[in-house]
Amino acid sequence: MTVSSAPISALITLDDAVVTTRRSGDRLLAVPALAIAPGSRTVVMGPSGAGKSMLLSALTGRLPGAVTLAGTRTAAPDLRIGFVPQRGAEALHPLLPIGRQLRSVTGTTPARVAEVLAAVGLDAGALAGRRPAELSGGQLQRAAISLAFLGSPALVIADEPTSALDNASRDETLAMLRALSDTTGSALVVATHDPLVRPALDAALIRVESGRVTVDAGTLAAPAAPAAGAPAPTVPAAHEAAA
Numbered sequence: 142m143t144v145s146s147a148p149i150s151a152l153i154t155l156d157d158a159v160v161t162t163r164r165s166g167d168r169l170l171a172v173p174a175l176a177i178a179p180g181s182r183t184v185v186m187g188p189s190g191a192g193k194s195m196l197l198s199a200l201t202g203r204l205p206g207a208v209t210l211a212g213t214r215t216a217a218p219d220l221r222i223g224f225v226p227q228r229g230a231e232a233l234h235p236l237l238p239i240g241r242q243l244r245s246v247t248g249t250t251p252a253r254v255a256e257v258l259a260a261v262g263l264d265a266g267a268l269a270g271r272r273p274a275e276l277s278g279g280q281l282q283r284a285a286i287s288l289a290f291l292g293s294p295a296l297v298i299a300d301e302p303t304s305a306l307d308n309a310s311r312d313e314t315l316a317m318l319r320a321l322s323d324t325t326g327s328a329l330v331v332a333t334h335d336p337l338v339r340p341a342l343d344a345a346l347i348r349v350e351s352g353r354v355t356v357d358a359g360t361l362a363a364p365a366a367p368a369a370g371a372p373a374p375t376v377p378a379a380h381e382a383a384a
């Protein structure tokens with residue numbers, strides 16, 4: 142496995158990457174060529190067991206111990222990746238109040254946490270002091286999303302972030318992810334079974350079938366570069382690093 146930290150325009154690339162089991166050498170995933178551009182949105186779709194979660198792991202470069210990755214993976218220097226799991230509770234410590242854990246994980250202030258919770262529609266005054274078991278599934282997913290974006294990552298990866306939600310919470314969550322990726326400039330890669338996710342996110346499409354990854358032609362184009370002299374994408378106050 143080659144890992145490069147040379148400056149590249151893509152956040153992450155995989156070239157001729159193959160994931161196999163260590164014990165039997167069975168091939169679980171093959172990625173001919175894939176690049177995740179800054180600020181892009183991508184949906185990964187495919188049947189159960191096809192290799193969607195394995196592809197997300199391969200993008201992060203952190204794979205389960207039972208498998209190995211061959212080929213070439215490049216990543217932008219100091220790349221920060223936020224993660225949103227299927228159920229928000231999986232991203233949260235079960236015993237700590239929400240506000241306290243968001244503060245301690247990211248080293249930020251209570252005011253900043255309140256700001257970030259407000260950005261995902263949560264009232265910090267009412268919820269920051271509660272433990273995860275005292276929040277609904279939709280509220281937990283919002284808290285997990287705020288945690289994923291809190292560190293201003295260049296890339297947020299989400300593994301079936303809406304599959305445990307009802308339709309209303311799903312639609313709100315997708316709108317939130319889209320708005321956050323727009324306003325923060327973070328790229329977004331979302332694995333899902335749900336065909337509604339891609340149009341809701343206005344995302345490019347990667348298909349995974351029986352471990353084979355294909356990219357819909359032209360859908361992973363990088364976003365338009367800012368005009369010369371244009372300011373860098375602005376990050377709203379709720380997503381700026383704490384002073």
Ligand SMILES: Nc1ncnc2c1ncn2[C@@H]1O[C@H](COP(=O)(O)OP(=O)(O)OP(=O)(O)O)[C@@H](O)[C@H]1O
Pocket residue numbers: 162169187188189190191192193194195196205206207208
């Ligand atoms: N830690 C592991 N060790 C060995 N094989 C694994 C491991 N994790 C997953 N696999 C295998 O890799 C293949 C792809 O699994 P993966 O979890 O990526 O599928 P998926 O497309 O995300 O499925 P689902 O939609 O059901 O979550 C499956 O055959 C699975 O059994």
